[in-house]
Amino acid sequence: MRERVARLREQLFAGDDRTVFWERMLALRRAHARHGHEPPVRLYALALQEITASMSVVIGEDELVVGRPREVLLSADEEARFARDAPAYLLPRWFHTRGHVTPAWDLLLARGLLGIAEEAEARRAALPDDAEDAAARREFWEAASLCCRAVVDLARRYAEAAAGMAAAAADPARRAELLAIAATCRRVPARPARSFREAVQSIWFVDFVLHAVCGARDYSVGRLDQHLLPFYRADLAAGRLGREDALELLQCLFLQMNSFIGLHDHYTSPVKRSPCLDSVQYVVVGGQLPDGRDATNPVSFLCLEAVDALRPFPRRIDEYETLLTENPIW
Numbered sequence: 244m245r246e247r248v249a250r251l252r253e254q255l256f257a258g259d260d261r262t263v264f265w266e267r268m269l270a271l272r273r274a275h276a277r278h279g280h281e282p283p284v285r286l287y288a289l290a291l292q293e294i295t296a297s298m299s300v301v302i303g304e305d306e307l308v309v310g311r312p313r314e315v316l317l318s319a320d321e322e323a324r325f326a327r328d329a330p331a332y333l334l335p336r337w338f339h340t341r342g343h344v345t346p347a348w349d350l351l352l353a354r355g356l357l358g359i360a361e362e363a364e365a366r367r368a369a370l371p372d373d374a375e376d377a378a379a380r381r382e383f384w385e386a387a388s389l390c391c392r393a394v395v396d397l398a399r400r401y402a403e404a405a406a407g408m409a410a411a412a413a414d415p416a417r418r419a420e421l422l423a424i425a426a427t428c429r430r431v432p433a434r435p436a437r438s439f440r441e442a443v444q445s446i447w448f449v450d451f452v453l454h455a456v457c458g459a460r461d462y463s464v465g466r467l468d469q470h471l472l473p474f475y476r477a478d479l480a481a482g483r484l485g486r487e488d489a490l491e492l493l494q495c496l497f498l499q500m501n502s503f504i505g506l507h508d509h510y511t512s513p514v515k516r517s518p519c520l521d522s523v524q525y526v527v528v529g530g531q532l533p534d535g536r537d538a539t540n541p542v543s544f545l546c547l548e549a550v551d552a553l554r555p556f557p558r559r560i561d562e563y564e565t566l567l568t569e570n571p572i573w
Contacts, residue, residue: 244491244494244552245487245491247305247495248491248494248498248552251303251305251494251495252498252553254303254305255502255506256506258502258505258506260505260515261317261516262315262316262515263314263315263325264312264314264455264517265314265315265317265325266297266312266313267294267298267458268325268328268332268333269297270290270293270297270298271290271293271335271338272328272332273297274289274293275290275332275335275337277289277293278290278293282382284382284383284386285386285389286337286338287386288385288386288390289389290337290338291389291393291456291457292389292390294456295394295397295452296396296397298312298313298397298456299312299313300400300404301313302401302404302408302424306424307420307424307440307492307495308443308444308447308492308496308499309401309405309424309428309444310401310444310448310452311451311455311499312455312456312503314503325516329516333516333518334458338458340458340459341459342453342454342459342462342519343459343460343461344462345463345525346450346453346465351445352436352445352446352470354435355432355434355435355436355445356391356394356433357395357433358434358435359387359391360387360391360395361388363384363385363387363391364388366384367380367381367384367385370384394432394448394449394452395432395433397448397452398429398432399428399429399433401424401448402424402425402428402429403425405424405428406421406422408421409425423440427440427441427444428448431444431445432444432445432448432449436474438474438477438478439477439478439483439484439489440484442470442474443471443492443493443496446467447499447500450462450464450500451499454503454519454522455503455517455518458519459522460519461523461525462522463524463525463526464500464525464526465525465526466527467542467546468528468529468538468539471542472540475541475542475545489545490545490548493549494549494552496549497524497526497550497553498553501524503519504517504520504521526550528543528547529543
């Protein structure tokens with residue numbers, strides 16, 4: 244792995260499971276105080292908006308794929324407040340998200356959140372007053388638009404922060420990386436992705452919000468190799484990206500996936516106090532295409548290599564190729 248990835252991996256394993264996304268709880272308290280009288284669907288959207296508008300923007304010095312909460316060790320007074328408020332503001336029933344879902348990543352990459360928001364707004368405006376359940380349906384479309392735009396606004400804040408960091412960066416290489424992060428976050432997840440980097444960042448930003456902000460476990464990035472393949476091929480053909488660059492972006496993605504779920508053992512250790520609990524991150528590679536053909540592609544192997552290189556005892560990618568050859572049913 245590249246030195247950057249090795250440093251990010253070290254930082255991950257140096258994490259402390261006692262940290263808490265404290266800003267989220269404070270924002271939920273404010274949201275309930277301000278909007279608790281609203282109908283449930285609208286209250287959810289306004290609470291999401293409150294969190295994304297007030298949470299800190301965190302960009303690490305080595306990060307290429309950005310988006311994570313600011314987690315802190317609580318003071319003694321804050322610990323006492325956490326114990327008192329957690330039942331009401333860590334996973335409140337009025338801001339409940341179930342998870343156990345694979346979002347429509349193809350739709351996100353093809354249309355962007357603003358495209359989805361604009362459709363929601365158009366449907367709301369076109370709904371006749373005498374339509375069945377018109378009020379509830381308008382409420383839903385409005386809330387969908389508010390949620391999409393809240394995430395877009397958070398991404399813009401990341402773009403502004405990255406641009407500010409670039410202006411202050413002494414290292415030309417890091418300045419260029421930060422400017423690329425800024426340009427990427429201005430584009431996605433608001434608009435359709437146009438490159439491998441934008442596709443990875445768009446998927447991660449929405450996944451990060453679903454897990455850390457909405458606070459639900461087990462959202463899946465699904466068939467990541469299928470979603471990323473067109474962007475990978477186009478970038479390689481145009482000379483915008485090399486194989487090792489794509490591998491590095493995937494490793495940055497997978498490290499981010501583990502950055503706020505805790506380092507504890509899933510079965511025997513205390514669960515980190517995270518709203519998404521110890522959410523397992525699922526990635527599916529290979530499989531079949533709709534017509535039954537083998538769906539395995541170069542990004543499938545990149546995903547395997549990226550994950551395995553981050554393990555304490557990585558397996559060589561050629562060993563996976565042998566396994567796939569000897570066991571075609573895989």
